[in-house]
Amino acid sequence: xxxxxxxxxxxxxxxxxxxxxxxxKIQEFINIASHEMKTxxxxxxxxxxxxxxxxxxxxxxxxxxxxxxxxxxxKLSDNLLDITRIDSQIMGLxxxxxxxxxxxxxxxxxxxxxxxxxxxxxGKIGIEFKPVGQIFxxxxxxxxxxxxxxxxxxxxxxxxxxxxSILAEKKEDNVIVTISDxxxxxxxxxxxxxxxxxxxxxxxxxxxxxxxxxxIIGAHGGNMSARNNVSGLGASFTFExxxx
Amino acid sequence: xxxxxxxxDDEPDxxxxxxNGLQQKGFDVDTYNDPLKxxxxxxxxxxxxxxxDIRMPKMNGFEFYREIKKKSENVKICFFTAFxxxxxxxxxxxxxxxxxxFIRKPITINDxxxxxxxxxxxx
Numbered sequence: 035x036x037x038x039x040x041x042x043x044x045x046x047x048x049x050x051x052x053x054x055x056x057x058x059k060i061q062e063f064i065n066i067a068s069h070e071m072k073t074x075x076x077x078x079x080x081x082x083x084x085x086x087x088x089x090x091x092x093x094x095x096x097x098x099x100x101x102x103x104x105x106x107x108x109k110l111s112d113n114l115l116d117i118t119r120i121d122s123q124i125m126g127l128x129x130x131x132x133x134x135x136x137x138x139x140x141x142x143x144x145x146x147x148x149x150x151x152x153x154x155x156x157g158k159i160g161i162e163f164k165p166v167g168q169i170f171x172x173x174x175x176x177x178x179x180x181x182x183x184x185x186x187x188x189x190x191x192x193x194x195x196x197x198x199s200i201l202a203e204k205k206e207d208n209v210i211v212t213i214s215d216x217x218x219x220x221x222x223x224x225x226x227x228x229x230x231x232x233x234x235x236x237x238x239x240x241x242x243x244x245x246x247x248x249x250i251i252g253a254h255g256g257n258m259s260a261r262n263n264v265s266g267l268g269a270s271f272t273f274e275x276x277x278x
Numbered sequence: 279x280x281x282x283x284x285x286x287d288d289e290p291d292x293x294x295x296x297x298n299g300l301q302q303k304g305f306d307v308d309t310y311n312d313p314l315k316x317x318x319x320x321x322x323x324x325x326x327x328x329x330x331d332i333r334m335p336k337m338n339g340f341e342f343y344r345e346i347k348k349k350s351e352n353v354k355i356c357f358f359t360a361f362x363x364x365x366x367x368x369x370x371x372x373x374x375x376x377x378x379x380f381i382r383k384p385i386t387i388n389d390x391x392x393x394x395x396x397x398x399x400x401x
Contacts, residue, residue, distance in 0.1 A: 065362055069333065072360035073289055076384040080295035083387050087302060099291050 066232050066241075070110050074103035113242040117231070120249040127174040127253055134202055134209055135165035137175060141182045142200065145190070159190055160197040169204050171277050173254055178275075181247040185213045185271045188243065193217035193268065207277055208256075214270040219262045228260050251275060281398060282324060285309045286316045286342065287331035287358065292383075296329070299387040305394075313337040322350035326398055329381075332359040332367075340371045343378075356381050356397055 081096040081103075090096075119125040142163045171178075182200075189198040196216025203210050220228065227233045229248045234241030248258045256275030263270055283305050287293050293309035300307045308325075310316035313334050328346065332339035339357055346353055356379035357368075365380065379397045381390065 068362060069360040072383045073292065076360070077289070077291035077295055079384045080299050080387060081291075084295065084298050084302070090298075090302075092298070096295075099295065103291060 063231070067110075067114055071107065074106045074110075077103040078107075113246060116246045116249075117242060120246065125249065125253055127177060129172050129174055131170055131172050132175050133168040134171045134173075134178070134211070135167070135169050137179060138163060138182055138200055138202055138211070139165060141179055141186060145183075145186055159193050159195070161186070161190075161200070162197050163200040165202065169202055169209050169277075171209055171275065173275060174250075177250045177253075181250050181273065182211070182213075184243040184247045185273075189213050189215040189217065189271070196268070204277070205274075208274050209277055210272060210274045212270050212272045214263060214268060216268040219267070220260060220269045222262075225260060229258070247273075280304065280306045281326040281394075282306045282308070283327050283329060283394065284316065284320075284325045285329045285358075286313050286334070286339075287311065287329075288313075288334040289331070292331070296387075296390075300391070300394075303387065303391050305391075313339075313342045317342065317345050320346060320349060322353070326354065327394060328353060328355045329358045329394070330355055332357055332361055340368060344371075354397055354400075355379070356393065359383060 078100050081099045084090055085093060085096050085100075116125070142161050145161060186198065186200070193215040194217065198213065198215045201212045201214075224233075229244050231245045232241040233244070251258045251273045254275040256273055258271065258273040260269060260271045262268070281304075283300055285293050285296050285300075285307060286309070287296075288311050290311055293311055297307045297309050310319070313330075314336050317337070330339045330342055334342075337345075339359070343355055343357075346355070358381045360383040361367075368378075368380075379393065381393050385393075
């Protein structure tokens with residue numbers, strides 16, 4: 035089979051170009067993933083060395099920094115594993131019936147109860163969610179929690195003042211969830227790149243979150259989109275999935 | 279006399295840990311997380327060596343280097359990077375310049391100091 039493949043390549047420049055393009059993408063992926071890993075490793079390494087010096091009084095701060103950077107590595111490794119699952123088309127969903135409003139409330143409470151976050155100031159921005167009744171869906175609860183956390187976290191990260199609002203509504207056989215913020219909005223020229231791999235506007239982000247979220251929603255047979263708010267202030271991210 | 283090092287990296291955990299680590303090794307260290315502010319505050323003849331990250335928002339390390347060279351022709355710079363493709367990228371931006379000092383993250387403080395001392399010992 036290998037010989038045949040080589041022969042096909044030799045006579046088909048299109049195939050060779052596709053292979054080169056794929057190789058370049060893989061190389062780019064490895065470069066960025068490797069960069070994202072090395073930065074927290076550098077911090078962990080140096081803080082650990084500093085901890086070896088017993089006379090240093092800043093020990094609690096160093097330990098906190100090591101934990102912060104270890105969590106960053108953990109998140110990155112989870113994301114990379116998800117990317118591999120998505121690209122290999124082996125992301126399996128464990129569907130169950132649950133109340134989506136209850137899940138969103140839980141995620142919101144989890145965000146509100148955090149006392150510290152790497153990427154934004156907790157407590158400065160209000161999170162508004164007023165669920166009306168229950169909306170039962172048949173979906174992967176853990177994966178939807180991941181999507182809602184990602185969208186909520188992004189909204190908080192890019193909002194300096196005001197609030198982030200979440201709205202879940204049933205429309206025929208679908209449920210539509212919209213997360214709106216009062217942040218700086220999205221530049222029109224980058225909207226089409228938001229859901230692509232490694233696209234990030236944040237210094238601390240890996241640029242994988244939205245790509246993974248959109249893929250999770252896609253695996254549920256739904257779709258995700260982003261737009262600037264009509265009011266001219268902030269942006270909204272919406273996903274829609276079938277209830278069953 | 280204590281050698282003065284300027285560290286510019288957009289990651290606060292990197293600048294903060296390096297500042298402490300290099301101070302423990304006897305260096306006088308200033309840090310910036312914003313390359314534009316570092317450029318604004320830069321005064322020629324102040325530092326013995328600049329340790330500059332490459333991938334930074336607002337201005338990357340190579341652009342920063344270009345601007346710094348306008349202010350101080352002979353300043354010593356080491357790029358401190360987690361990127362693998364820095365050499366080729368540097369040659370693209372500065373085809374006529376000899377490659378400067380590149381230090382790869384992650385690195386221990388002892389090894390970093392060895393690199394810094396080697397660069398400082400060059401004429």
